[in-house]
Amino acid sequence: MKVTILGAGVIGVTSAYYLAKAGHQVTVIDRQSGPALETSFANAGEVSFGYCSPWAAPGIPRKALKWLFMEHAPLVLRPKVDYAMLSWMVRMLLNCTSERYAINKSRMLRLADYSRVSLAELRAETSIAYDERMQGTLQLFRTQAQLDASAKDVKALAADGIPYDVLDREGCIRMEPALRHVSDKIVGGLLTPKDETGDCFKFTNALAAKCASMGVAFDYGRQIKGLVVEAGQAKGVVTDTGTVLLSDAVVVALGSYSPLLLKPFGIKLPVYPVKGYSLTIPITDASRAPESTVMDETYKIAITRLGDRIRVGGMAEISGYTNDLGPARRKTLEHSVSDLFPGGDLKAANYWSGLRPMTPDGTPVIGATNIRNLFLNTGHGTLGWTMSTGSARVLTDVVGGRKADIDVSDLSLSRYGR
Known part of the structure; x- marks a missing residue:
């Protein structure tokens, strides 16, 4: 054909x-x-088979209101007269229930786990290299409330047979030794050990x-x-x-x-662009750089090791088909990575944005x-x-x-x- x-x-x-x-x-x-x-081109560098969740989740509407007043908000909304934007947002809000979240997450995990097996087979077939690492994703919690709220994700992972490990502060440091320098800023984490990292480009x-x-x-x-x-x-x-x-x-x-x-x-087709940003930073001090991917839950930002670089990516900006590089978003990326892993040269970083195609569920x-x-x-x-x-x-x-x-x-x- x-x-x-x-x-x-x-x-x-x-x-x-x-x-x-x-x-x-x-x-x-x-x-x-x-x-x-x-x-x-320059996404967060995660291959997140376990850390795989819908944005539409219980509590998101309440959190979104709080984020509107945060300096380093993970969500930015620039409303405009756009029926597609409004329709997508309404559909997403309708998915922010416990029942819908469980259905959507299970469906996503099913496809992601199938992709995990498929990627391993593809890698064996082709022998392609892309700065890949197989050391998992650490979802990092700065507060006890975040750690407690991870119970719903743990339940979904367990139900679908996805390996995970709930870690205390010391467990996080064992996985990511550079965190010992900022141990007072974390309370624990959720490790999904089958996750991978690499350069998508x-x-x-x-x-x-x-x-x-x-x-x-x-x-x-x-x-x-x-x-x-x-x-x-x-x-x-x-x-x-x-x-x-x-x-x-x-x-x-x-x-x-x-x-x-x-x-x-x-x-x-209920797909709408949700803009994300990234920084690619040369590593100057490997002892203060991540080993794999750390997801900073407070700012919804992923900090990933790509060879001799750190890729910092995240945030969700709902602003239509715009691809400008706002300085405020860069400051948020810089704040998250410098607060946890100050092992790179921020002045030499490459700043980028891309439009993620999001469905409401x-x-x-x-x-x-x-x-x-x-x-x-x-x-x-x-x-x-x-x-x-x-x-x-x-x-x-x-x-x-x-x-x-x-x-x-x-x-x-x-x-x-x-």
């Missing part, structure tokens, strides 16, 4: 790998000059090179203008050159921009649409790399008409109804 994938981020490239492996003829189109140059580029060796064609620097749909069936893609690329199947993996492409065809949208031969693999939010390999395998099974290894009945767009 001839398959065209729209988007060369980590989701599009992993989709290309598994589709090519299954024997399909694959072409990937992207407006950038190479792979992983947008949201996948390096990973995606290495995998794209492997895909090319398998016959995948990459068409860079081409703007996607629309789809060719005839008699309820996707036939191909129109680009800025006016060329119609005919396909047997089209996969939309355009992240936050997926809804804009689909809207003219009556497909209402936290789970990506993977599968068929009501237009024949048109498939989706998008809406992964902050967990695109974490869920990429499992999502790509699910997509490949759906495109090929095969039964997937996991339950995929609640992953498609149909879960949102008509």
